[in-house]
Amino acid sequence: MTTDEPELPVITIAQRVSVPHPPDIVWSILSDPHKVVGCIDGSRLGEFHDDGSFDAIMAVRFAAIKVSFKARANLVLDEDARTGRLEAKGSDNRGSTRVQGHANYSVEPDANGSVVVLEGRVEIGGALASLITTGASIVVDRMTKSFTDSLTSTCAQLDPNSQNTPGSASDKKPRLAGLFRGAGARTQSSAEGVGN
Numbered sequence: 001m002t003t004d005e006p007e008l009p010v011i012t013i014a015q016r017v018s019v020p021h022p023p024d025i026v027w028s029i030l031s032d033p034h035k036v037v038g039c040i041d042g043s044r045l046g047e048f049h050d051d052g053s054f055d056a057i058m059a060v061r062f063a064a065i066k067v068s069f070k071a072r073a074n075l076v077l078d079e080d081a082r083t084g085r086l087e088a089k090g091s092d093n094r095g096s097t098r099v100q101g102h103a104n105y106s107v108e109p110d111a112n113g114s115v116v117v118l119e120g121r122v123e124i125g126g127a128l129a130s131l132i133t134t135g136a137s138i139v140v141d142r143m144t145k146s147f148t149d150s151l152t153s154t155c156a157q158l159d160p161n162s163q164n165t166p167g168s169a170s171d172k173k174p175r176l177a178g179l180f181r182g183a184g185a186r187t188q189s190s191a192e193g194v195g196n
């Protein structure tokens with residue numbers, strides 16, 4: 001069966017983020033939409049709806065262009081397994097670029113604290129689709145680094161065993177930055193069999 005619908009560019013994301021704090025503390029942040037948004041630059045929450053979904057706004061810079069997206073999102077959590085699935089659908093502020101996608105994530109114990117495992121898929125259509133997918137790898141790396149630093153800092157405020165001594169935060173930054181060299185998004189056409 002054939003279809004006349006155009007193939008949408010797809011960004012797939014696979015990341016492992018090390019956080020030097022216990023899983024319970026990391027999960028307490030990643031299970032709270034307010035705290036998660038606080039760790040993402042250029043993001044804020046909007047209205048919460050009766051069905052449990054909520055509005056979210058995110059501003060993302062692609063090369064010299066800054067694009068603001070408004071999306072309707074739904075977050076499903078498994079507290080015991082420390083896993084979550086975020087689904088979102090929206091468009092840019094002009095309505096000319098549409099995005100929809102999902103992200104599955106989990107918090108796992110690690111010798112140094114925790115590892116956050118993230119995999120996701122975003123379909124993009126409209127005027128800026130080509131620009132966004134071309135720069136996706138760089139943008140994902142930059143956002144992951146920023147998110148990891150913010151998440152680690154927020155965890156440190158909640159962790160009673162955290163070493164909040166002068167210089168401790170700066171000592172961790174080079175190690176965290178090195179985790180993401182060479183990691184990034186992979187872009188494919190949806191016709192090439194990117195799985196859901």
